[in-house]
Amino acid sequence: MSIFLRNVNVLSRQLLKTIHNPRTADIKHIKRWVAPTLKELKRRRDKIGPEPLRKRSEFLEWNYDAEIYAFGKRLGEEFDDEILRKSLIHRSYVIQQELKQEREETTTTTSAPTEIAKEDNSHLIEAGKEIIKNYLNKALQNQYPEEPAEALHKYLTADDMLSHVAKHLGLTDLILSEDFPVENSTLARTFEAVIGALNESSGLERAELFLKDFLLTQLSDKDIFDIWEPEKPYEYFIGIAKELGYKDVEPRLCNESATNTILANYQVGLYSNKKLIGLGYGETIENAKDTAALDAIQKIKLQNFNKKQALQ
Amino acid sequence: MSALKRVQQWATFARIWHIYDATWQNPFESAALLKKYLMGLHKPIYHPLADCGDHVVVINCSEIALPGDEWKKRVYFHHTGYPGGASWTLAWELHKKNPTLILKKAIYHNMRGNLQRRYTMERLHLFPNESVPDEVMKNISNQIRQIRPVPKRLDHYTEDEVKEFPKLIDYPKDYIIR
Incomplete structure (x- = not known):
């Protein structure tokens, strides 16, 4: 066929x-x-029907050694060849190879046993996870208050994000695992393993710089409120206003238009001590109040936090 | 999309209701002014395909002032479509029949004849005098400045005010005014 x-x-x-x-x-x-x-x-x-998806390694001109060599060079990183190879071998692949070998032994008794990889990347994954966690904690806690920092940490270490980075670093074809097409979770684990491998090859400093270049930059151009948002912004802001040094916060209706139609728009300002600290809009006054609180949180809490950290 | 971005969009495309007092205003100059608000030309986000026009409520349409002898000379043409169905109505006659029609036609003809024109006209609310329904009045949040200041007519001053008005010269007491 x-x-x-x-x-x-x-x-x-x-x-x-x-x-x-x-x-x-x-x-x-x-x-x-x-x-x-x-x-x-x-x-x-x-x-x-359509041609079945084939692994890149099934093609004739596939050269795994060259690909492995090029991977590190492409990224400008010095990988130890052995460790990098090990970081790409998943547990599932080792089991698959072992089963295959057993099957071969039962069918052909006289042939020499083929060499199979014994070691997989599970301990590199653990090491990589730890490095990523520590680095992100260090990087984000300087930049953001506790709650958003936690949300951002979660966002950056989610399988979706890690697999996205791994895929675009060109890891998909290099991975040795049972699942094909490679699943997101496998890609994410491989990325962690590669970080572990980089740590073992060139040291923690290089690994952290790598994370800074490829993982932390994913936050660029993203809005903080797309990733983290308090459930009830107004109540949340009132809760933290005192510790930020804003007394007697009161919402005031600044502008309104078309109030008798479904296109009604209200503008609410949050004032403290006769000073405007946040401005919000909405189709109802309640909505406008909430967005004014969000604006105030962004202006005061998130930006001041950065400034405070910079001064220290 | 975060809540902040969503309401930013909402506020950007919010419809503002303007009010304009047509007392003693030239309807043809006013049309050029009101057209900008109706079409949203005064907004930085304006685009012919963006639905960003505002509402305009015009009061005192019956008090408009036509320049020169326009009341007598301006003619509005209408044809019923039947033979001999043409009719020419002078501006003062039209104004007598419907005091909002001259301004309406002025604004309608000030815009280009495209598909959007009739929808834009829907956002124009004309009233012959100062009585505007409450549900319309509630929406209004801006007033458009009149093109010309409305002078106070001599017969609107009280007799005392006229008498006390500072004068440089006056007629002699024995002067007879015919």
Whole structure:
């Protein structure tokens, strides 16, 4: 079946090549048999269905050694070859290889046993996780108050984020694991293992700089309130206003328009000691109050925190 | 999308209701002014496809002032579609029939004839005098400045005020005014 499929593909490709690049001087028209033939080939291809996804390593020219070497060089990092290789081997892959070997032994008794990887990346994953956690704690706690820092930490260490980074670093094809296509969780674990490998190869400082360059930068251009938002902003702000040094916070209605229609818009300002500390809008006064509180939190809590840290 | 971004969008496209007093104003100059508010041309976010026009409530439409002898010379043409159905109405006649129509037509003709024009006109609310329904009045949050200041007419001053008005010269006491 697969040979047939390949033949169909090769044939149609050859045909298309001659049709789409006709040497205009030689060919004045397209032969009458070309269209029906292409149609028939297309029909057969459609009948067989789409080609199955193949691992990149199944292709003939795949060179794992070169890829491993290029991975570190591409990122400008010095990896120890052994450790990097180990960091890409998952537990599931080792088990798969062992089973395969057992099966081979039962069928062919005389052949020499093939070499299989014994060590997987589980301890590198643990090490990498610890490094990521420590580094993010250090980096975020200087920048944000406790609650948003926690939310950002969670956001950056989620499987979705780690797998996104890992995928775009080009780890997908290098991973040795049982699952194909590679799952997000596997990608995320591999990223952690690579951090562990970098730590063992070039030291903690390089690993942290790597995280700064590739993981922490994911926060660039993102709005803090997209990631973290207090459930009841106004109550939350009233709760923290005193410790921030704002007494007698009161909301005031600054502007309103089209109040008798469904497009009503209100503008509420939060005042403390006759000074405007936050301005918000909304379709109702309650909504506007909440967004004014959000504005105040952003202006006072988050930005002042940065300034305070910078002064220290 | 965070709540802050959502309300930013809401506030950007908020519809503002303006009020304009047409007393002693030239309707054709006023039309050019009011058109900008109706279409949203005064906003930095203006785009022909962005629905960003405001509402305008015009009061005292019956008090408009046409320049020169426009009341007598300006003619509004209408054709019923039947043979001999053409009619020409002078401005003063039209104003007598419907005191908001001259201003309405002035604004309508000040805009380009595209599909949006009739929807834009829907946002214009014309009233012949000062009585505006309460539900409309509640929406208003801005007043458009009049093009010309309204002078006080001599017959609106009290007799004492006229008498006490400082004068440089006066007629002699024995002067007879015919």
